[in-house]
Amino acid sequence: MKLSSLSANEKPFIGVRRADGIVNVNAAIPGLPTDVGALLQSPAYDAQQLADVVERTAVSSLLRDDEVRFRPVIPAPGKLLCLGLNYVDHAAESAHRAPEYPVVFGRYPTSLVGHGEPLVLPSVSTHFDYEAELGVVIGKTCRKVSREQALEHVAGYTLLNDGSIRDYQMRTHQWTIGKNVDATGALGPELVTADELPAGAKGLVLRGILNGTIMQEANTSDMIFGVADAIAILSEVMTLEVGDMIATGTPGGVGFVRNPPVFMKPGDVFEVQVERVGTLRNHVVAEGPGPLKGSAL
Incomplete structure (x- = not known):
């Protein structure tokens, strides 16, 4: 998987890249952290669940790179x-x-x-x-x-x-x-x-x-x-x-x-x-x- 820490309209979220676009996984999984660093630390991180969401997301819901802002992928690493x-x-x-x-x-x-x-x-x-x-x-x-x-x-x-x-x-x-x-x-x-x-x-x-x-x-x-x-x-x-x-x-x-x-x-x-x-x-x-x-x- 390719995960990114993104924002759109000043709202942060996690994106997962698919061949045809970017999936906003926070839109499908309420309560998920909104950056990759926090996601890795969260007990809610389930790689298979993310993969399932990415697979079933409709093409109409995908985002283009020019529709999002890329934040540092780990915005605040402890080290x-x-x-x-x-x-x-x-x-x-x-x-x-x-x-x-x-x-x-x-x-x-x-x-x-x-x-x-x-x-x-x-x-x-x-x-x-x-x-x-x-x-x-x-x-x-x-x-x-x-x-x-x-x-x-x-x-x-x-x-x-x-x-x-x-x-x-x-x-x-x-x-x-x-x-x-x-x-x-x-x-x-x-x-x-x-x-x-x-x-x-x-x-x-x-x-x-x-x-x-x-x-x-x-x-x-x-x-x-x-x-x-x-x-x-x-x-x-x-x-x-x-x-x-x-x-x-x-x-x-x-x-x-x-x-x-x-x-x-x-x-x-x-x-x-x-x-x-x-x-x-x-x-x-x-x-x-x-x-x-x-x-x-």
């Missing part, structure tokens, strides 16, 4: 743990050795927007870089889980643009500040359940595309720490809860290492594509004079 330097080529281009233990930093909900929503170039910087990534969503709470059992705890996979304000990122030894500027990252459009993809989402082509030009291209099998490794290692020290996320890192080709550097600017469009998962597309706008509103709602 969004990002792996840095998790592809050898990206570590090399960033002048780092490939890590022997995962480089981990956090990303927070106010930094994220949904598919089709604008990424915001902040007024304080012009160094807005892109990072195409595969995201993992935890579907079953775990602590100290083995690599062999780790994938049993995955609900599914999604896409992330780990947009980075590089000059702020490099001001400190910790990357958090440059990775959490409001509305600089994107998450979605959908959660593709684990049963629809190879184990650990291995062997899938990942691309980052800027204005129609492929800037990043790799295979998810090229990750230094695969999905099972990441879950096992992180769960050694912390409980991974339902709805938590792991961003698995970006491959080589980011903008700040290019000569000359390539940074995103207003009017640009960046796409994250992963084979069988989908396409996350966002355009860039300049920050306005007032506070941002609803970036992660």
